[in-house]
Amino acid sequence: TRILPIAAADEPILHQPARAVTDLSDPAIQRLLDDMLATLQAANGVGIAAPQVFAPLRIIIAASRPNPRYPDAPLMEPVVMVNPQILWQSAETCTGWEGCLSVPGLRSPLARSARLRVRYLTRRGDSVEADYEGFIARIIQHECDHLDGILFVERVE
Ligand SMILES: O=C(O)C[C@@H](Cc1ccccc1)C(=O)SCC(=O)c1ccccc1
Numbered sequence: 751t752r753i754l755p756i757a758a759a760d761e762p763i764l765h766q767p768a769r770a771v772t773d774l775s776d777p778a779i780q781r782l783l784d785d786m787l788a789t790l791q792a793a794n795g796v797g798i799a800a801p802q803v804f805a806p807l808r809i810i811i812a813a814s815r816p817n818p819r820y821p822d823a824p825l826m827e828p829v830v831m832v833n834p835q836i837l838w839q840s841a842e843t844c845t846g847w848e849g850c851l852s853v854p855g856l857r858s859p860l861a862r863s864a865r866l867r868v869r870y871l872t873r874r875g876d877s878v879e880a881d882y883e884g885f886i887a888r889i890i891q892h893e894c895d896h897l898d899g900i901l902f903v904e905r906v907e
């Protein structure tokens with residue numbers, strides 16, 4: 751398992767759409783998932799998307815944990831989502847602080863849908879549909895934006 755370099759905001763890979771994963775049994779994909787998790791933890795983040803470690807693939811990890819800005823953030827087992835699709839998101843939004851491992855030192859309040867329903871593949875290839883709300887929903891929206899080449903700073907009013 752390796753800690754991977756994280757792309758800075760000016761890297762082209764962060765501004766282009768990522769490709770769907772077609773072969774989850776590929777050992778290189780399984781290794782990438784392990785490396786993303788190690789990189790996320792080393793960076794002390796609450797989420798990461800494959801393009802941030804220079805892999806143009808539709809893979810995200812959400813790993814909410816209580817932190818100074820979100821003392822009441824849920825502590826969750828990191829969830830790996832392959833080819834995530836947001837099936838529904840609430841018109842109702844909530845505003846909260848966001849940061850980005852690719853934009854170090856910058857934090858900004860941002861409005862996101864308060865609730866969403868996501869369909870994704872687990873790292874074992876099982877299809878899952880799940881509902882999220884609050885900070886975890888925020889993280890998932892932030893990470894899914896990375897898969898479409900969108901940085902949170904582009905959404906700040
Ligand atoms: O760049 C990333 O995708 C990681 C990013 C995820 C994220 C944080 C906050 C809101 C939405 C998505 C980070 O983990 S930034 C660093 C961090 O740990 C943090 C920043 C602000 C609030 C809470 C945590």
Ligand SMILES: [Zn+2]
Nearest residue numbers: 849850851852
């Ligand atoms: Zn980010």
